[in-house]
Amino acid sequence: MxxxxxxxxxxxxxxxxxxxxxxxxxxxxxxxxxxxxxxxxxxxxxxxxxxxxxxxxxxxxxxxxxxxxxxxxxxxxxxxxxxxxxxxxxxxxxxxxxxxxxxxxxxxxxxxxxxxxxxxxxxxxxxxxxxxxxxxxxxxxxxxxxxxxxxxxxxxxxxxxxxxxxxxxxxxxxxxxxxxxxxxxxxxxxxxxxxxxxxxxxxxxxxxxGDLASLRAQAGNADDALLRARYGRTWRRLTEAGRGRMPWHVATVAAALAAVGAAVAAPSLPLRHQDVARTAAVLAGATWAGLTVAFAGQRLAPGPWPGHPGGAAELRRMLVTSALIPFAAVAHRLRGTWRRRGGPDRVPAWPPPLRAVLFDRDGTLVRDVPYNGDPAAVEPLPGARAVLDALRADGLFVGVVSNQSGIGRGLLTRDQVDAVDARVAELLGPFDTWQRCPHAPQDACTCRKPEPGLVLRAAAVLGVTPAECAVVGDIGADVGAAVAAGARTVLVPTPVTRREEVVGAPAVATTLAEAVTLL
Missing domain, CATH: 3.90.550.10 (Spore Coat Polysaccharide Biosynthesis Protein SpsA; Chain A)
Known part of the structure; x- marks a missing residue:
């Protein structure tokens, strides 16, 4: 079978x-x-x-x-x-x-x-x-x-x-x-x-x-730093990544910096030291040139030469990029190493710990009143305030991600929705971010759930990654937005939730309090 x-x-x-x-x-x-x-x-x-x-x-x-x-x-x-x-x-x-x-x-x-x-x-x-x-x-x-x-x-x-x-x-x-x-x-x-x-x-x-494709590819050295931070010095053997050229790139960049440094410093030195500095600059410059020419030669030898179709263009590309690649590679590696400094303690295993919980508004935090523009009609669902306060006490960000197509359909004004949101915050406490989509379905925007835009915007505002977020909602669109954004998600069904949405949800809870235990 x-x-x-x-x-x-x-x-x-x-x-x-x-x-x-x-x-x-x-x-x-x-x-x-x-x-x-x-x-x-x-x-x-x-x-x-x-x-x-x-x-x-x-x-x-x-x-x-x-x-x-x-x-x-x-x-x-x-x-x-x-x-x-x-x-x-x-x-x-x-x-x-x-x-x-x-x-x-x-x-x-x-x-x-x-x-x-x-x-x-x-x-x-x-x-x-x-x-x-x-x-x-x-x-x-x-x-x-x-x-x-x-x-x-x-x-x-x-x-x-x-x-x-x-x-x-x-x-x-x-x-x-x-x-x-x-x-x-x-x-x-x-x-x-x-x-x-x-x-x-x-x-x-x-x-x-393009001609600089190999230069742009050096950005991957920052990802090598992530592997080094996660798995230590033997990361290449563990991941079967093969040998790299980083030691040679470091030597090339060091030689170039030494040459420039010695040449710049020479005029300000005492006379008896100037010749030494100039000699050092020449030797370091020759080392840089030798390493660069050797690198270019290694890349050119197996490829097309002038006389082959495209050979002249390849020679030009190799000469230019061979001079630039060591500096780009080292810069990206240093950037990645700085970002991932501290080793495994600073770079936890995947996935990262939860830092933010984002809630749908209508049907999840408050009773669903279709196209509600009246703050007096806001009614929190049982236990919502207690759940939110517990998350806040645990140091987690809390936010709202809400489709409000009534604005795009012309059924509500932004001021009316603002007033309702303010009443929700008054009853349920402050939220660290409030993201809403004002578009109608036919607008084909990138923020209307199940598109991930609201979740991505909330994560960016909070300074966290989407993987550090969770989304709690009552319909499949909430789940879809979380999945597309890379966030965790729990569905809390209501009478309007379709059966196929419940079946397709990765996690289902009967109450908000139960939902947060599943995150």
């Missing part, structure tokens, strides 16, 4: 997404189709207006759904995709939006999953990177081809849903498509599971990149 699986694809709107979805449709037609396909739109929310809809192509895989997460990175996007599944498949297959699956992929995936013993939490697919046949590959192409030997890369990685839930998914402190998959693999294995490589494969074309 073929295990049920779902597919989750985080995307930032790359045009390759349409090719992936079309290839998934073909693969599903020739093998076991996924129970669900969730595309997680992780494009940052604009300051005003809405993102244009994702281009899913003319004939994407059947039943595909889109969840928006607001640009928080692939780790958060994959978590949101997994948590928003409406079915309960045994496996979740993660694919990157720039891969293409061959027609036999679904059938080969099913074979990989059937062959996985109960102790196996994840099965990786083989990644094939097509390289040009008419010339040697460029530095960027070779970097992409490194995925072929990467351990547990989520370009094609299937995990048991139970294993993901046991370790709370990806660590959302990794903001880039870098190291988050290695960290998850390590935590899964430390939890007692095994990982295996399967027989299936995907194609990963080299996507276009």
């Amino acid at each position: 073929t295990p049920a699986y779902a597919v989750v694809v985080p995307t930032v709107g790359r045009p390759q997404l349409t090719a992936l979805l079309a290839s998934l449709r073909e693969a599903g037609a020739r093998g076991p189709a996924p129970a669900e396909v969730v595309v997680v739109d992780d494009r940052p929310f604009p300051g005003h207006g809405t993102n244009p809809p994702l281009d899913l192509g003319p004939a994407p895989v059947a039943g595909v759904r889109v969840v928006r997460t607001g640009g928080r990175g692939p780790a958060a996007a994959r978590n949101a995709g997994r948590r928003s599944l409406r079915t309960e498949p045994e496996w979740v297959a993660f694919l990157d939006d720039d891969v293409v699956v061959p027609t036999g992929w679904a059938r080969a995936l099913a074979e990989d999953l059937r062959a996985a013993a109960p102790a196996v939490a994840g099965v990786q697919g083989r990644i094939v990177v097509p390289l040009p046949a008419d010339r040697p590959p460029t530095d960027w192409e070779r970097s992409t081809a490194g995925l072929e030997s990467a351990a547990w890369a989520t370009a094609d990685m299937a995990y048991r849903r139970s294993a993901l839930e046991a370790v709370h998914g990806f660590d959302e402190r990794f903001p880039r498509a870098y190291r988050e998959d290695a960290d998850l693999a390590l935590r899964v294995r430390r939890a007692g599971w095994e990982l295996r490589r399967g027989t299936r494969h995907v194609h990963h074309p080299v996507r276009p990149a």
